[in-house]
Amino acid sequence: MLQPQAPELEETILGACLIEKEGMALVDELLKPEMFYVTRHQLIYAALQAMFHAGTNIDILTATEELRKRGKLDDAGGPFYITQLSSRVASSAHLEYHARIVHQKYIRREMIVGFSKLLTLSGDETIDLTDTLVDAHNLLDRLEGACGHNRQLRDMDTLMQATLVEAEGRMRKNKDGVTGIPTGLTELDKMTGGWQNNDLITIAARPAVGKTAFALHLAKAAAAAGHHTVVYSLEMQGERLGDRWLLSAGE
Numbered sequence: 001m002l003q004p005q006a007p008e009l010e011e012t013i014l015g016a017c018l019i020e021k022e023g024m025a026l027v028d029e030l031l032k033p034e035m036f037y038v039t040r041h042q043l044i045y046a047a048l049q050a051m052f053h054a055g056t057n058i059d060i061l062t063a064t065e066e067l068r069k070r071g072k073l074d075d076a077g078g079p080f081y082i083t084q085l086s087s088r089v090a091s092s093a094h095l096e097y098h099a100r101i102v103h104q105k106y107i108r109r110e111m112i113v114g115f116s117k118l119l120t121l122s123g124d125e126t127i128d129l130t131d132t133l134v135d136a137h138n139l140l141d142r143l144e145g146a147c148g149h150n151r152q153l154r155d156m157d158t159l160m161q162a163t164l165v166e167a168e169g170r171m172r173k174n175k176d177g178v179t180g181i182p183t184g185l186t187e188l189d190k191m192t193g194g195w196q197n198n199d200l201i202t203i204a205a206r207p208a209v210g211k212t213a214f215a216l217h218l219a220k221a222a223a224a225a226g227h228h229t230v231v232y233s234l235e236m237q238g239e240r241l242g243d244r245w246l247l248s249a250g251e
Helices: 007-019 023-027 039-054 060-069 078-086 095-122 129-146 156-173 186-192 211-224 238-249
Strands: none
Touching: 007 023, 007 039, 007 078, 007 095, 023 039, 023 095, 023 156, 039 060, 039 078, 039 156, 060 078, 095 129, 211 238
8 A cells, every 4th residue: 555645745845944044944843854754855854953953054055064964965865866855846835734744644654554553453362452452542642642733842042043034034024014914904913913823813892792793804804815714603604604794895
């Protein structure tokens, strides 16, 4: 059976990390070297991640030198392959999305290996059933943990490096003072700079004072700015939300 894999996306991720300053900051917490399917990609990512944590500038030349110091340059495909990776991507626009796909492929491979082992253990009556159930429980715990963002403790140097890279990215995206997703409300945008990554926004008010209408306005503003938007409601059907959306857009 063909193992779940996405080698082309692995190449794209590595290429983006080589040419984009914020590349590693976007994927560092999500991906580990062993999550790459291709062995040489594991070697390259391990080197890039070590450089990122050490605060070393990452580019084709420094990455090649790091692999050479590790004695892994030939195993990683050599200087030509490293250079070739940088031509696989134009920007890091979809880097996080690509990283999540690679992450999910890794989890599926781990599921195949883990469940195959459990299948064998389940048929072996010489093994205590309780031990097999414990193995099954541990496997599910490990897979569930892997489905998260793999957040790890970071020292202040690493945290501030990632913070500065993110801040520089926001400055480049700055449009009329809005560095995040616009709210559609000028004064609110001035105060917040728009909704930022990882923001959790809570709208609280008395019943029937316009919370849903306000939330729909925010969703419309995000969609109008080109951001994918989804609205869930436990209070009304989709058609009623659609009515309110249409009415808010009418004269």
